[in-house]
Amino acid sequence: MKQKIVSLLLTLAICAVLSAPAAALTPADISGGSPSGIVEDNGALLITDTFNKVVWRVEGEAVSRFAGQINVTGLDGEPVGRYKDGDLASAMFMEPWAIVPFLEGWAVSDAAANVIRYIDDSGVRTAAGSGKPGNADGIGTRASFDRPTGLAAAPDSSLYIADTGNGSIRKMDTKGSVTTVLTGLSDPTGLCWVDGSLYIAETGRSRILRVTDGRIEVLAGDSVYLGDGEYEGGYVDGPAAKARFDHPQGVAVGSDGTVYIADTGNHAVRRLTGGRVTTIASAENNSTTPVQPRGLLLGADSLLVTDLFAQTLLDLSTAPISFGDVPAEEWYAEPVRRAAERGLTDGTGNGDFNPDIPVTRAMFAVMLSRLHHGMDGGAVIDGDASFLDVPDNSWYAAAVRWAADNQIIPGDSDSFHPSSGITREAAAALLYRYADFIGFDTSARTDLSRFSDASDVSAYAADAVNWAAAVGILNGNPDGTLAPQETATRAQAAKMLVTFMDVLDI
Numbered sequence: 001m002k003q004k005i006v007s008l009l010l011t012l013a014i015c016a017v018l019s020a021p022a023a024a025l026t027p028a029d030i031s032g033g034s035p036s037g038i039v040e041d042n043g044a045l046l047i048t049d050t051f052n053k054v055v056w057r058v059e060g061e062a063v064s065r066f067a068g069q070i071n072v073t074g075l076d077g078e079p080v081g082r083y084k085d086g087d088l089a090s091a092m093f094m095e096p097w098a099i100v101p102f103l104e105g106w107a108v109s110d111a112a113a114n115v116i117r118y119i120d121d122s123g124v125r126t127a128a129g130s131g132k133p134g135n136a137d138g139i140g141t142r143a144s145f146d147r148p149t150g151l152a153a154a155p156d157s158s159l160y161i162a163d164t165g166n167g168s169i170r171k172m173d174t175k176g177s178v179t180t181v182l183t184g185l186s187d188p189t190g191l192c193w194v195d196g197s198l199y200i201a202e203t204g205r206s207r208i209l210r211v212t213d214g215r216i217e218v219l220a221g222d223s224v225y226l227g228d229g230e231y232e233g234g235y236v237d238g239p240a241a242k243a244r245f246d247h248p249q250g251v252a253v254g255s256d257g258t259v260y261i262a263d264t265g266n267h268a269v270r271r272l273t274g275g276r277v278t279t280i281a282s283a284e285n286n287s288t289t290p291v292q293p294r295g296l297l298l299g300a301d302s303l304l305v306t307d308l309f310a311q312t313l314l315d316l317s318t319a320p321i322s323f324g325d326v327p328a329e330e331w332y333a334e335p336v337r338r339a340a341e342r343g344l345t346d347g348t349g350n351g352d353f354n355p356d357i358p359v360t361r362a363m364f365a366v367m368l369s370r371l372h373h374g375m376d377g378g379a380v381i382d383g384d385a386s387f388l389d390v391p392d393n394s395w396y397a398a399a400v401r402w403a404a405d406n407q408i409i410p411g412d413s414d415s416f417h418p419s420s421g422i423t424r425e426a427a428a429a430l431l432y433r434y435a436d437f438i439g440f441d442t443s444a445r446t447d448l449s450r451f452s453d454a455s456d457v458s459a460y461a462a463d464a465v466n467w468a469a470a471v472g473i474l475n476g477n478p479d480g481t482l483a484p485q486e487t488a489t490r491a492q493a494a495k496m497l498v499t500f501m502d503v504l505d506i
Helices: 333-341 361-375 397-405 424-437 459-471 490-504
Strands: 035-041 044-049 054-059 062-067 096-102 105-110 115-120 123-128 148-153 159-163 168-172 177-182 188-194 197-202 207-212 215-220 224-227 230-232 250-253 259-263 268-273 276-282 293-298 302-307 314-317
Touching: 035 105, 035 293, 044 096, 044 293, 054 096, 105 148, 105 159, 115 148, 148 197, 159 177, 159 188, 168 188, 188 250, 197 250, 197 259, 215 259, 250 293, 259 293, 268 293, 276 314, 333 490, 361 397, 361 424, 361 490, 424 459, 424 490
Parallel strands: 035 096, 096 148, 148 188
Antiparallel strands: 035 044, 035 302, 044 054, 054 062, 096 105, 105 115, 115 123, 148 159, 159 168, 168 177, 188 197, 197 207, 207 215, 224 230, 250 259, 259 268, 268 276, 293 302, 302 314
């Protein structure tokens, strides 16, 4: 097929970043489809649909077909893809995966057709690829790919292509000349180009890479090699090197360097900032989405996410977490922010955190269970234990049962007293038992006599308080007291939890 592309300079191309406020782009219903790639177009959205084999245009709640046709169905009634160039209405796609600005139009990876398509007002035509699986550099149709997926356009007008089946990254210039720039990857998919670096979702190894001047850096993700070229992912928040993903397929980078990841296999959207990975949305805390997230589009304070199964766009806030009653200069401001980002604790409504109110035993059990789930997204937070004062359907029941079954909460009583405030020493005891439960060293000790009220520490909590004081989880007050019998406040609980995570490097 004859290649036809006009060589022009590209004035705007990085990765999926909105140039207009996201508030003007209302997520719309793509009924019956599988939204995959997403890009902004003058205040509207262009979205590739791998089920219907078309590209949609979404403006507010209005959805129209931008390119491709879906009037060909198979015996099962589902759309059948075909590889056919033509005008916008008559062209056909096999599996339109990603879409990015290119030249004066758009580049689309047609994965099942093994080609890169080019769309402008005149129609759809082939930019590169022979239409058959292969691995050859060359110009236009002399080049070949094996399931090209993710795309990223760079400011020099070149187009980066995730050649998934070949485990490589290819580069196409404005004249359609394709070269190989990186090989040896395991099923690379989502791409993003920012500030001279190419970010890659290496799906096969469940990790996120950054390539700068040919140097590959693993930004986040750890996986287990199973043999035969297969790797097992996981679901772990925490330090980037220890974080685990499950076959992520999308990546986007904000102006502040924050990396957002469509963690497809975990049904979640994750965030990497400050060297740590956190979860910002998951099927665990949202009953409908995300199911299989893929495409990411960043706005000013929002992130639009395509989902292959949800049939709608997920709109997430990326605004920094803050609370009206947590002044930035307070000692607890940073711990509260980090605890909220990790999902350990929530606000109390109306934009407040209420840092000085007491933490109940039920609240602390839930915070601890959330910390554990962040460490192991596959963990089941529930159990068989029962307490007379813990109703089965209460918001904290599953967390209490989990903690009791794992001896984090002593199981020698019929009552838990969920509404009672948790003392500082009791909170230290729960953290001590939890650290032991997950196999961390709790042998550190210090001299508690430096605190004037050391004798107030209960016998059951003596080892826990000593350990917590030794590693900095439980600190003394300015007056030289430890206050072990005082009820912990929400601010103190946040501080203890994030210090615990820092000490154990989780």
